[in-house]
Amino acid sequence: MSEIATLTALELRDALRRGELGAREAAAHFLARIEELNPALGSFVTVTAERAMAAAAAADERHAAGVAPGMLHGMPLGYKDLLDVAGVPTGYGTAAFDPVVPEKDSPLVATLSRAGAISLGKTQVPEFGLSCHSENDVAPPARNPLDPALSAGGSSGGEAAAVASGMLPFGPGSDGGGSVRIPASACGLIGLKPGLGTIPSDVLDGTVDGFGAPKLTVSGPLARTALDAALLMDAMVDPTRETYLEALDEGAVDALRGLRIGVSTASPFASVYEIRLSADAHVALNRGIKVLGARGHHLEEAEIFYDAAYPQTFSTVWTGGLAAAPIPAGSEAKLGTLARSFRERATAREAKTSVEAARRLTQIAADFRTQWGRYDVVLTPAMAFAPPEIGFYTSQDADTDYMRQCQYTPFTSMVNVSGLPAITVPTLTTAGGLSMGVQLIGRTGSEAQLLALAEQLSKM
Numbered sequence: 001m002s003e004i005a006t007l008t009a010l011e012l013r014d015a016l017r018r019g020e021l022g023a024r025e026a027a028a029h030f031l032a033r034i035e036e037l038n039p040a041l042g043s044f045v046t047v048t049a050e051r052a053m054a055a056a057a058a059a060d061e062r063h064a065a066g067v068a069p070g071m072l073h074g075m076p077l078g079y080k081d082l083l084d085v086a087g088v089p090t091g092y093g094t095a096a097f098d099p100v101v102p103e104k105d106s107p108l109v110a111t112l113s114r115a116g117a118i119s120l121g122k123t124q125v126p127e128f129g130l131s132c133h134s135e136n137d138v139a140p141p142a143r144n145p146l147d148p149a150l151s152a153g154g155s156s157g158g159e160a161a162a163v164a165s166g167m168l169p170f171g172p173g174s175d176g177g178g179s180v181r182i183p184a185s186a187c188g189l190i191g192l193k194p195g196l197g198t199i200p201s202d203v204l205d206g207t208v209d210g211f212g213a214p215k216l217t218v219s220g221p222l223a224r225t226a227l228d229a230a231l232l233m234d235a236m237v238d239p240t241r242e243t244y245l246e247a248l249d250e251g252a253v254d255a256l257r258g259l260r261i262g263v264s265t266a267s268p269f270a271s272v273y274e275i276r277l278s279a280d281a282h283v284a285l286n287r288g289i290k291v292l293g294a295r296g297h298h299l300e301e302a303e304i305f306y307d308a309a310y311p312q313t314f315s316t317v318w319t320g321g322l323a324a325a326p327i328p329a330g331s332e333a334k335l336g337t338l339a340r341s342f343r344e345r346a347t348a349r350e351a352k353t354s355v356e357a358a359r360r361l362t363q364i365a366a367d368f369r370t371q372w373g374r375y376d377v378v379l380t381p382a383m384a385f386a387p388p389e390i391g392f393y394t395s396q397d398a399d400t401d402y403m404r405q406c407q408y409t410p411f412t413s414m415v416n417v418s419g420l421p422a423i424t425v426p427t428l429t430t431a432g433g434l435s436m437g438v439q440l441i442g443r444t445g446s447e448a449q450l451l452a453l454a455e456q457l458s459k460m
Contacts, residue, residue: 004029009075009169009228010245016074019063023056023074027118030076033167034120040148042140043162045081047121048088052076055118070116071231071239077112078168080159081122082129085109088119093127093136096327096334107201108172108219108236115239120168124158127339128325129174132182132405133393134158137336141390144186146434150387153183156222160187163222170228172236176217177318178412181424181439184222185382188426188435190229190454192220194447196419199236207419210324211351213317213358214365216416226455233447247448253455261292262302262375267410268310273403275410278385284428284436285381291427291460292379292453302378304371306414307364311406314413316357322346341398361417368418372441377453380411382424382437415441423450425457 004012004026015021031049038044059074081091084106089099105113113119124134124142134142134157142157144150145165152161156173160183163171173180175193184191195218197203202218209215221232230244237243265285267275277285289299322339323346332340372378384407393401415422421444426437438457442450 005166007169008225009223010225010231012169013072013075013231017069023059023063023118024053026074027052027056027076027120030120030167030169033165034162037165037167041143041145041161041165043123043142043158043165043167044078044121045091045124045139045158046088048119052118052120059116059118070114071235071242072112073116075117076120076168077117078120078123078159078162078171079109080129080156080174081125082155082174083109085119085122088122090122091138093125093129093138094335094339095137096331107204108199111201111239112172112235115235117235123156123162123171125155126157127336128322129155129176129179130339130342131155131393132178132409134183135390135394143390144387146188147432149389150434151186151390151392153186153387155179157183157186160184160189160222163187163224164189170221170223170232172219172232173222174217174219175416177416178409180220180222181382181412181422182409185424185426185435185437186387189222189224190226190423190425190458191222192229192233192423192447192450193415193421194218194220194233195421195444198421198447201236209317209320209358211317211320211354211358213320213361214417214419216318218416226451226458229454230451233451244448244451248451248455253452256449256452256456257296259297259376261297261299261377261379262304262372263289263299263379264302264304265381266304266306268306268414269406269410271306271308272311273406275384275407277381280386280428280430280436281381281384285379285438287427287460288379288425288438288457291457295456299379302375307367309360310364310414313357313360313364314417315402316349316354317361318413319346320349320354323349337394338398338401365417365419368414369420372418372420373443376443377450378441380439380441382411382439384408384410386430386432386434386436411439420444421447421450423454425454427457427460
């Protein structure tokens with residue numbers, strides 16, 4: 001058997017299903033990588049080695065007995081420390097209360113476990129998943145494997161750092177304002193944010209929040225290749241069918257041509273913050289344009305105009321849930337600067353203000369879909385500049401922290417508001433060895449097409 005470290009996630013899955021590799025061997029390999037690399041990168045906040053090896057042994061026994069393997073038979077995974085894994089503490093990245101030990105898995109965890117995945121532990125997040133970094137007051141920050149002095153992005157930063165460094169073969173993240181795409185871009189991975197409702201476990205409690213605003217957070221894969229992302233996407237949607245993998249058949253990818261792609265560097269945050277793209281962001285965008293043009297697509301500058309009310313409206317909706325966070329009395333002082341400030345504002349806000357913001361954001365979402373709908377795909381930079389140093393955000397007051405986050409990620413949250421799918425893909429390795437890329441925004445139900453475009457860009 002070839003060295004596990006050289007295998008893609010798809011190749012590893014296939015080797016496990018064929019019995020060329022045992023689940024225990026795979027789990028032991030990745031646990032050893034975690035032991036070696038996690039102290040420097042801060043990807044995992046909890047490692048459940050004994051549980052993982054026991055689950056791997058059981059998987060090997062089922063396979064030896066002739067039980068049909070699941071789609072992810074024996075595949076090691078990690079889960080953000082916002083998701084529940086039965087019997088494992090969930091800390092939410094906060095010091096305001098003790099970690100909670102759940103009795104049952106979150107719905108997505110349950111889906112992937114039924115598909116045969118084996119959990120190795122929980123990965124680092126910012127407090128309550130609020131931020132585009134993965135730093136908090138309870139565990140070391142998630143650091144970028146491309147340069148450990150820099151942020152791994154967030155809120156799926158621990159997950160992204162683990163995948164990029166080979167501590168995991170791929171990983172499920174969640175994305176409420178860019179939290180899959182941001183760390184994927186920072187760490188040189190592919191990150192897919194599916195459309196709202198594509199993954200059934202995301203909408204078990206509906207498609208709007210308590211005030212009527214569009215639900216923002218969905219689950220999505222972080223992976224080193226488009227094929228790996230397609231495999232994990234299949235398992236998250238329906239682990240009995242390889243729909244997305246089939247869509248990436250080499251012939252189908254090569255046949256994808258003639259899309260009308262609108263190119264835009266406009267951001268809805270430009271009405272309140274200075275949005276400035278770095279030279280590398282421009283180079284990464286231009287490389288994406290060149291490759292897609294060579295693939296036979298039609299690219300043109302998109303005229304898109306964003307509502308100046310977006311920044312305030314989005315912020316109101318984004319922070320609304322903090323008012324209901326179960327913070328014990330007298331523990332607010334233990335919250336981080338950003339979470340504490342946003343919670344104070346959310347609890348002081350009248351309900352009618354939140355209801356009006358929800359109504360307005362619904363209108364803005366419809367406008368996004370209308371404007372972007374003039375094109376088959378909209379192409380933007382992934383991020384405005386390279387990932388910053390650890391502490392770039394958290395060393396500031398809450399408003400400066402939030403402003404800097406919006407300036408780094410000016411193109412991501414708008415897609416969550418729209419409910420449409422989007423994918424970030426690396427297109428440039430900078431002179432300093434960092435990764436920059438592009439974002440592709442698709443129409444409803446176009447996740448397979450976005451993965452095919454990612455595959456085209458990956459062969460540039």
